[in-house]
Every structure is written in structure tokens, then in C-alpha cells.
Amino acid sequence: MTTAAPETVTTADPAPRRRISARVRILLWLLVVMAVALTAVAATTRSILLRDVDHRITRLLAQEASEFANFEEQGFDPETGRRFTEPDRLLRVFLERQYADADEELIGLVRRAGREPAKLVQPREIPTERPLRSDAAARRAIFASKEPTGTLRRPAGEIRWAKVDVARHGGSPHGDGPDAAFVVAFHPERERDKADQVFRILLAISGVALLMTTGIGWAVAGRILKPVRVVRTAAAQLTEQDLTRRIPVQGRDDIAALADTFNGMLDRLERAFAAQRDFVDDAGHELRTPITIVRGHLELMGDDPAEREETVRLVTDELDRMSRIVEDLLLLAKAERPDFVTPEPVQLAELTADVFVKARTLGERRWELGEVADREIQVDPQRITQAMVQLAQNAVQHTTHGQTIRIGSRAAGRSIELYVADSGPGVQPQDAQVIFERFRRGTARRGTRTTGAGLGLSIVRAIAEGHRGRVRLHDTEGGGATFVLEIENTEKNTTKNEKSTAKITEKNGAGS
Known part of the structure; x- marks a missing residue:
């Protein structure tokens, strides 16, 4: 006995719902509103005319009856x-x-x-x-x-x-x-027929008005919505490889504002995609170098224990550098999040002293604690410390033993400034605009080899912008470079803090 194979029932995909354009919807709503309004006007006019007919007939009947009654009472044969x-x-x-x-x-x-x-x-x-x-x-x-x-x-x-x-x-x-x-x-038939005739005439006029409104509304809606269609077409034609299309802005109405806003969004997208491509290219280049080094040493590694030990040391060093690059990249990616900084009330004097104590362990230099502003500020102390230590590390890389590095803070109107000044070779003018970009290094370097990937100053700028501030660079008097972290302070000035002053004095004495 054989059993029939079960039939496979296939159902066709439901047809996609046809979309009604905004132009048609606007026109339909306009016609519906006008049709209701014109019908109401015609019906109201007919009702008023019929009421007037009834009132006129009532007055006429009363007048004729009154005239006869008066004639009966006062008339003579x-x-x-x-x-x-x-x-x-x-x-x-x-x-x-x-x-x-x-x-x-x-x-x-x-x-x-x-x-x-x-x-x-x-x-x-x-x-x-x-x-x-x-x-x-x-x-x-x-x-x-x-x-x-x-x-x-x-x-x-x-x-x-x-x-x-x-x-x-x-x-x-x-x-x-x-x-x-x-x-x-x-x-009353003829009088009422006149009212009905006026009603029919009004309906005919309303029909003509609706036809004219249809044509005019279609043209006006098309003209008003033309930038919207251009925006839709431009959005449909945008690709990651071509973000150069822009919408012509005409007039000063809301549609023109929409087109202008869309163009601004395209500008930001183009810059973001360009920065992303550059970032990916640079990150790939920076990570490719240590990977090549690690692979080359592992391929050439022999059986000699000393050679193996040296290879392991070199590989570990390159892996550590790759790890630092990845951590810096993750930090820069996190800088786009709203919780990148968590401000809290901080005593600027204590923060400056803490940064100075941590920075002077970075290298054998002549560390100096400069001027210190004593006020309360609203910042993220960990991020500010991270930025200042990075600037101090950058100063150590560009100075030699015995050269001076000075750290301090000062008030500048409603803003506060934390700075790191060194007495190194300084920064070339052509480098001042690029050293804060990712994977960019200055050309003025000494013969000493640095292991950075060019992300340190980018992190500093991200931290400054996270506090709605900026980082500036200018020359140090007598030679060198000074990096200034400028942050707008919204807190009121505080009085002298004796504990902070004593702590600064103690740390400054220990540092010198």
C-alpha cells in the first residue's frame, strides 16, 4: 500500500501596498474640506432662502387678511x-x-x-x-x-x-x-423652486470651483513639495562612494529650511565617511606593521635558545604596541558617546597637584609646578588627568635629561586653563594644524625612537571637546612648546582652600 506524498501548498507573497504620495494626500484633503465647506454653504443658503419664503408668505397672508378685516369693519357700499x-x-x-x-x-x-x-x-x-x-x-x-x-x-x-x-x-x-x-x-411651489434653483446653481459653481481647485492645488502642491522629491531622490542616489550631491535651496520657507538642513547633514556625512576611510586606512597601516614584524620574526625563529628569547621579546613588544593602539582606538570611539565624561565638582588646585605628582614619574626631567588657580570647577577629574598626563608624556618624548617641563593651571575670565610647557625643540608651523589628528605625527623629531601611533594628542583633543573646551598650542618663551587645555567653567569662584594650598606646597617641595 502506497501513500500519496503530502501536497506542498505555497502562498504567494502579499502584494506590496501601494503608497499614496504626499501630493495626492494633500490634494485629497483639500478637496474634501472644500467640498464639505461648499456643500454646507449651498445648503445653508437654501435653508435661508426657504425660511425667507415662508416668512414672506406668512406676512402676505396676514396683510391680506388684515386688509379685508378693516374693509369689513369700515367699508361702505x-x-x-x-x-x-x-x-x-x-x-x-x-x-x-x-x-x-x-x-x-x-x-x-x-x-x-x-x-x-x-x-x-x-x-x-x-x-x-x-x-x-x-x-x-x-x-x-x-x-x-x-x-x-x-x-x-x-x-x-x-x-x-x-x-x-x-x-x-x-x-x-x-x-x-x-x-x-x-x-x-x-x-409656494414657484418660490421654493427659485430657492432650489439657487441651491443647484451654487452646487454647480462649487463643482467648477472644485475642478479649478484640483488643478491649482495640484500645481501648487507639486511646487511646494518639489524640494521634498529632490531630497528623496538625492537620498536614494547617495552611496558611500558618492556623497557629493547637494539640493539647490530656493526661498526661505520650511521646505527651503529642510533642504538646507539636508545639505548640512550631507556635509557632515561626507566628512564623517572621509574621516572613517582615513581612520580605517591609517589604523590598518599602523596595525599591519607590527603584524608583519611578528610574522617575520616567527618565520625566521630558529632553535637557538638565545635567538628564541630575543624573538619572544620582540614579538611581545610589538603585541604590546598593538594592544596600546587598540585601546587608544576604543577610547576615541567612546569619545562619541554622551557618557564619555562625567563632570563633578573638583578643586582645581588639588587636581593640578595630583597631575604634577603623577607626571613627574614619566622621566628624569626638571619638573616644575607653575602657577595654580584655586577655584572649584565642574570637570571629569579622571579624563582631565588622562589628558594632562598624555601631554606630559608627549613633552618627555620631545625633551632630554635635565630639560624643564612645567605644569600649571590658571583662570582666564570664565574659563580655566591647564597647561604643560616644555623646553624642547618645539613644533614646526606646518605641523601645528595636523598633530591633533589621528595617526599624524610632527616632522620635528629627535633621533630618539618613539613608539606612539599618533593617537595621544587626538585623545587629548577628544577629552577637551568632551568638556566643551579645546586644546591650544603655542611656543614657550625661551624655546619649546606649550599645550593648553582650555575649559569653560560655569561654577562660581571659591575662596582660598588652605588644605589644597598646603598639599600643593608639600608636593612641590618633594618634586623639586
């Missing part, structure tokens, strides 16, 4: 010169003297015994599908209504009406309704 006694005569005379609006009907209704109310109307055309004078059922409903005004809704069209009952003049006092009534009716 032109044939007899007396007050009206017959309702139909009253209604006929009043209707002959009135001029109704186009959509308005003035009708007189007179009750006849056992029959429909007789109607008295003005002989003119009414621009409606079915006027009230042709609708007996509507007339009966209005004549029988006990309300003075109302709205009659019918399939042929709505009617707004007002009614004035004619007072009884000799009629039966036991009748169940008025003997006659004056009715004014208004057909």
Missing part, C-alpha cells in the same frame, strides 16, 4: 353709501379692488342653503397645476376649518391659506358655520 349688509356684495366689492400676486388667490366663499359654498374669484390665470378655485374639496376643507390660517397639502401642490369669517348679517343664529368667508391662498 359705493352704490348705497351705507355699510355692507350682504356678504356676497362685501366680498365682490373687496375683490374688485384688490390686485393679487402671481401665486396668490383671493376667494370669497358664501354659504347657500343645502349647496356647496358659492365662490367669488378674481378672473385671472393662476400659474399652478390646480388652483384653489378649481378644487372644491380643498375649498370645503378650508371653509369648514376653525383655524384662521393653515397649510393644505395635496397631490396637486401645497397651499398656504388664511381665512377671515364674515360676520353674520341677518343670517340664522343657529347655523353651524359662517355665512361667508374671505380666503387668501398662496401656492
Whole structure:
């Protein structure tokens, strides 16, 4: 019995979501906002127009009813010169003297015994599908209504009406309704159609405005976002080998500021990549030399014990040098971190004295403790000591037995300066700008061989910059070089510290 191999079900990768550009999103939002706003304006305008129509019809009905009521009370029959006694005569005379609006009907209704109310109307055309004078059922409903005004809704069209009952003049006092009534009716369809027509016109104008806004918004959004597209294109074309592209900056708006900021970032990236390439090249060169030496000695090492001992000594020396280079490189890499220095309140006098005590063990020189500033400063004492000892080591390498090296500190306005001055050959002007770079050494060297990799002064500069300061170089009076570590001090000056002064005096006496 054989079993079928299980089928392998493969599912296609989901299609990547299509991105909508910022230009389209801006345009869509603009159109949505404008469409809502224009629709709201059109709807509000229609509502206002319809309200005005209703108010005008109400005023017209009230005015016509009031005029008839006044005529009934104060009018005289032109044939007899007396007050009206017959309702139909009253209604006929009043209707002959009135001029109704186009959509308005003035009708007189007179009750006849056992029959429909007789109607008295003005002989003119009414621009409606079915006027009230042709609708007996509507007339009966209005004549029988006990309300003075109302709205009659019918399939042929709505009617707004007002009614004035004619007072009884000799009629039966036991009748169940008025003997006659004056009715004014208004057909609001045409007035409302005018409001609807204005609404449709506004919608058409809004549509045209949206089309114009679409074209204008598309062009304006494209012009505004053009630098953004240039930034995106430039970012997509950037490689480690080509960081030379820049974005043209036009105008002074936020987009121009973005382009300017992007160009500044590219400048920093270009410098960083260049420095990284130089650093890697120099580090590779410095590490390649001891590796070559170690490999050569190991390949040539023979069986002679003395030769083996010498080879081991040389190999160990080169490995120690490689270890120092790696440690210096790690220290410089750490200098980019925010926790490279941890400042704390330190007495400058004590710090200067401690540096002097540690530095004078570096070599047989004439060590001198110069001026000492007595104030409290905010620095990382370990890093400052490391930098000063490195400067002292550099001074030892450039001086000989018996020459003077002076260490001190002083206040310079709001800054403090710690310095190391030697009486060696000094630094050539062409070297002053490069000796603080990594793996760079000056050309003015004595015949004595130094084992440094050119990272010491780079470490000093990194420590100074970590304290938001700098390191300066100038000539020493009488010959030599003076390295100054300048750091801005934000702490207030302190009073004389007797303990620090006594300690400095004791260490200075022991050093001399």
C-alpha cells in the first residue's frame, strides 16, 4: 500500500501596498474640506432662502387678511353709501379692488342653503397645476376649518391659506358655520423652486470651483513639495562612494529650511565617511606593521635558545604596541558617546597637584609646578588627568635629561586653563594644524625612537571637546612648546582652600 506524498501548498507573497504620495494626500484633503465647506454653504443658503419664503408668505397672508378685516369693519357700499349688509356684495366689492400676486388667490366663499359654498374669484390665470378655485374639496376643507390660517397639502401642490369669517348679517343664529368667508391662498411651489434653483446653481459653481481647485492645488502642491522629491531622490542616489550631491535651496520657507538642513547633514556625512576611510586606512597601516614584524620574526625563529628569547621579546613588544593602539582606538570611539565624561565638582588646585605628582614619574626631567588657580570647577577629574598626563608624556618624548617641563593651571575670565610647557625643540608651523589628528605625527623629531601611533594628542583633543573646551598650542618663551587645555567653567569662584594650598606646597617641595 502506497501513500500519496503530502501536497506542498505555497502562498504567494502579499502584494506590496501601494503608497499614496504626499501630493495626492494633500490634494485629497483639500478637496474634501472644500467640498464639505461648499456643500454646507449651498445648503445653508437654501435653508435661508426657504425660511425667507415662508416668512414672506406668512406676512402676505396676514396683510391680506388684515386688509379685508378693516374693509369689513369700515367699508361702505359705493352704490348705497351705507355699510355692507350682504356678504356676497362685501366680498365682490373687496375683490374688485384688490390686485393679487402671481401665486396668490383671493376667494370669497358664501354659504347657500343645502349647496356647496358659492365662490367669488378674481378672473385671472393662476400659474399652478390646480388652483384653489378649481378644487372644491380643498375649498370645503378650508371653509369648514376653525383655524384662521393653515397649510393644505395635496397631490396637486401645497397651499398656504388664511381665512377671515364674515360676520353674520341677518343670517340664522343657529347655523353651524359662517355665512361667508374671505380666503387668501398662496401656492409656494414657484418660490421654493427659485430657492432650489439657487441651491443647484451654487452646487454647480462649487463643482467648477472644485475642478479649478484640483488643478491649482495640484500645481501648487507639486511646487511646494518639489524640494521634498529632490531630497528623496538625492537620498536614494547617495552611496558611500558618492556623497557629493547637494539640493539647490530656493526661498526661505520650511521646505527651503529642510533642504538646507539636508545639505548640512550631507556635509557632515561626507566628512564623517572621509574621516572613517582615513581612520580605517591609517589604523590598518599602523596595525599591519607590527603584524608583519611578528610574522617575520616567527618565520625566521630558529632553535637557538638565545635567538628564541630575543624573538619572544620582540614579538611581545610589538603585541604590546598593538594592544596600546587598540585601546587608544576604543577610547576615541567612546569619545562619541554622551557618557564619555562625567563632570563633578573638583578643586582645581588639588587636581593640578595630583597631575604634577603623577607626571613627574614619566622621566628624569626638571619638573616644575607653575602657577595654580584655586577655584572649584565642574570637570571629569579622571579624563582631565588622562589628558594632562598624555601631554606630559608627549613633552618627555620631545625633551632630554635635565630639560624643564612645567605644569600649571590658571583662570582666564570664565574659563580655566591647564597647561604643560616644555623646553624642547618645539613644533614646526606646518605641523601645528595636523598633530591633533589621528595617526599624524610632527616632522620635528629627535633621533630618539618613539613608539606612539599618533593617537595621544587626538585623545587629548577628544577629552577637551568632551568638556566643551579645546586644546591650544603655542611656543614657550625661551624655546619649546606649550599645550593648553582650555575649559569653560560655569561654577562660581571659591575662596582660598588652605588644605589644597598646603598639599600643593608639600608636593612641590618633594618634586623639586
